[in-house]
Amino acid sequence: MGVAELSYRDAVIRGIAQEMDRDNRVVFLGEDIGKAGGVFKSTVGLYEKFGPLRVRDTPISEQAILGAAMGAAMTGLRPIAEIMFSDFLAVCFDYVANEMSKLHYMTNGQLSCPVVIRTGNGGGARFGAQHSQSVENWTMMIPGVKVVAPSSPVDVIGLMAAAVRDPDPVVFHEHKSLYATKGEVPDGVIVDTLGTAKILRAGGDCTIVALALMVPRALEAAATLASEHGIDAEVIDVRSLVPLDTQTILGSVSKTGRLFTVEENPRLCGWGAEIASIVADEIFWDLDGPIVRITTPHIPLPAADHLEDLALPSAARIVDKVRRVLKA
Amino acid sequence: MASGSNPAVQSAPLSNDDIGLERRLELFRLQVEIRDCEKRAHDLFFQNLIKGTSHLSIGQEAIAAGFGVAMQKGDKSFCTYRGHAHTLARGASMEGLLGELMLRDVGLMRGKGGSMHLTSVEHDVYGSYAIIGAHLPIACGSAWRAQYLGEKDVSVVFFGDGTTNIGAFHEALNFAAVWKLPVIFVCENNLYMEYTPIGDVTAVKHPAADRAASYGLERILVDGNDADVVYRTAQAAIEKARRGEGPSLIECLTYRHSGHSRADPGKYRPPGELEEWLKRDPVIIYRQRLKDFGVTDDTITGIETESKRKVDAATATAKASPPAPVEILTTDVYADGGWAWRN
Numbered sequence: 012m013g014v015a016e017l018s019y020r021d022a023v024i025r026g027i028a029q030e031m032d033r034d035n036r037v038v039f040l041g042e043d044i045g046k047a048g049g050v051f052k053s054t055v056g057l058y059e060k061f062g063p064l065r066v067r068d069t070p071i072s073e074q075a076i077l078g079a080a081m082g083a084a085m086t087g088l089r090p091i092a093e094i095m096f097s098d099f100l101a102v103c104f105d106y107v108a109n110e111m112s113k114l115h116y117m118t119n120g121q122l123s124c125p126v127v128i129r130t131g132n133g134g135g136a137r138f139g140a141q142h143s144q145s146v147e148n149w150t151m152m153i154p155g156v157k158v159v160a161p162s163s164p165v166d167v168i169g170l171m172a173a174a175v176r177d178p179d180p181v182v183f184h185e186h187k188s189l190y191a192t193k194g195e196v197p198d199g200v201i202v203d204t205l206g207t208a209k210i211l212r213a214g215g216d217c218t219i220v221a222l223a224l225m226v227p228r229a230l231e232a233a234a235t236l237a238s239e240h241g242i243d244a245e246v247i248d249v250r251s252l253v254p255l256d257t258q259t260i261l262g263s264v265s266k267t268g269r270l271f272t273v274e275e276n277p278r279l280c281g282w283g284a285e286i287a288s289i290v291a292d293e294i295f296w297d298l299d300g301p302i303v304r305i306t307t308p309h310i311p312l313p314a315a316d317h318l319e320d321l322a323l324p325s326a327a328r329i330v331d332k333v334r335r336v337l338k339a
Numbered sequence: 340m341a342s343g344s345n346p347a348v349q350s351a352p353l354s355n356d357d358i359g360l361e362r363r364l365e366l367f368r369l370q371v372e373i374r375d376c377e378k379r380a381h382d383l384f385f386q387n388l389i390k391g392t393s394h395l396s397i398g399q400e401a402i403a404a405g406f407g408v409a410m411q412k413g414d415k416s417f418c419t420y421r422g423h424a425h426t427l428a429r430g431a432s433m434e435g436l437l438g439e440l441m442l443r444d445v446g447l448m449r450g451k452g453g454s455m456h457l458t459s460v461e462h463d464v465y466g467s468y469a470i471i472g473a474h475l476p477i478a479c480g481s482a483w484r485a486q487y488l489g490e491k492d493v494s495v496v497f498f499g500d501g502t503t504n505i506g507a508f509h510e511a512l513n514f515a516a517v518w519k520l521p522v523i524f525v526c527e528n529n530l531y532m533e534y535t536p537i538g539d540v541t542a543v544k545h546p547a548a549d550r551a552a553s554y555g556l557e558r559i560l561v562d563g564n565d566a567d568v569v570y571r572t573a574q575a576a577i578e579k580a581r582r583g584e585g586p587s588l589i590e591c592l593t594y595r596h597s598g599h600s601r602a603d604p605g606k607y608r609p610p611g612e613l614e615e616w617l618k619r620d621p622v623i624i625y626r627q628r629l630k631d632f633g634v635t636d637d638t639i640t641g642i643e644t645e646s647k648r649k650v651d652a653a654t655a656t657a658k659a660s661p662p663a664p665v666e667i668l669t670t671d672v673y674a675d676g677g678w679a680w681r682n
Binding site: 038064065067069070072074075076077078079080081082083084085086087088090105106109110114115116117118119120121122123125154155157178179206253254255256257258289 | 415417447448449451452456458459460465466468470472473474475476477478479480481482483484485487488494506507510511513514517518667670671672673674675676678679680681682
């Protein structure tokens, strides 16, 4: 079986196509996803391959998109709905917060909602405060929803397949600044598992837990920490916030004794705070020092490139923080 | 329907009627049962046996009955928090309904949903939704599924006049019209959004009907207190949707005899208004209709007596039911039956 280099963007296309090929009940709807191929070109060719009945362009009606996806899901289809920018989840949040997430529970299991909400998440594209946010924590706090944010092309395909096959609503965050990045992807059908973190770099001095765009930055920082500062960091890609693979994280921190989270979200209630809480609750005595969260400051994101770069955690900032804390 | 030999009628004026005796009796039975069950819910609320809240449809029964009779098995209902009537109209049991209102184990959702979220998939009731307007796009999705899979069922979504001023209403109408979905939007205009008259806060006189043109739909405004009118309107819209000719928006004029919810006495209503509408009580109108068509008093009182018996029996069953075991607190958060969010 061969391996080929694929962009994160093309992995999105391949992941959707893989699942639409497999199951006729998988349908796809959103704004500009069909004939136009998506505003990020991350759905190019799907309309041509699967036709207008399965790949449906919608009006700019986010409530209709998520509501229709839900109604189709609870009566038998497996819809993938695109919300172009994750910031726009705010205009249709009722469906995530109140409808899809509560359906199975409120109906005592009579109805389920197997919907995948794909959404372009994260900063770095100079889009300003309403098109750049990292909003994984918006949905992480809602019981009944699953939350995924892949960092590599192979994970995009595998987690997309897992999300589409999952019987619950899954919010699938694609990082806009990763669309052009490339990675090796094996041929054939790829299916991953929700709720599994990945140790991407083994190390004994500290654990760095990261998500999405912060993963390559954490890896870059770890390389610098090793080569320039003699610090051997273990890097974990969380990948799935709900379900959360706490065992991989707890195991790593038990071994290294130090935990750093690298989060793109503004500070308050970021996903790293929950992980910090779990680690403090359950393996406090394995810690050799305070847990440190590296986040975007608690500000809206600016459009100006030098300011946005300053706001988002960078590899240099991770290096600096880890080095100072560990050498203190 | 030939009625000459039917003991339920004394003469035969029904013989050439498009609705027919059997459906008329069903329209009456549903209205009576909904009325009695809603009255019982009202009483149980004031006995503190129904907790939380409760939104009654007393005065609005003809809409639920008209659609309930016109819809076929497989056609799907999407209701609001004022959904008791529509749930009963599809055949859900009074035990299940009153049990849910009383939050007992025998309830339709064993007390996990409560009065505002009545659901009975077995009876094609695909949920009652308590966020205004949310279920209009959801019904569109169900209709999309039918269209995509070539299934012939129609999705019907009921909502109040207040819903016509929220964004999801307009998104859903446009979406359904553009995709030509087999969905029927039924606005129960009872004149009050909650406590505020709908006319005080709406740019057009008829909140649903006057907006139909915006979505290329026919303007349909009907007497929602006449079950025959509702039935015929429903029938036409359902057939149209089933033929693949797209959605309908129907505004049914009606009036709720009680307040918006719970103990709301409805004091915001002008003097005399309720009295005027009580003269147009759908149950009384329909009772007289049956008599005009020659249905015997015995048949009518038989239906009324049986309704009261059913409500009493359902009340007894619900009262006797224990609350659900505490184990269900954490079941069915996720489709695997559990609530685990971590390993």
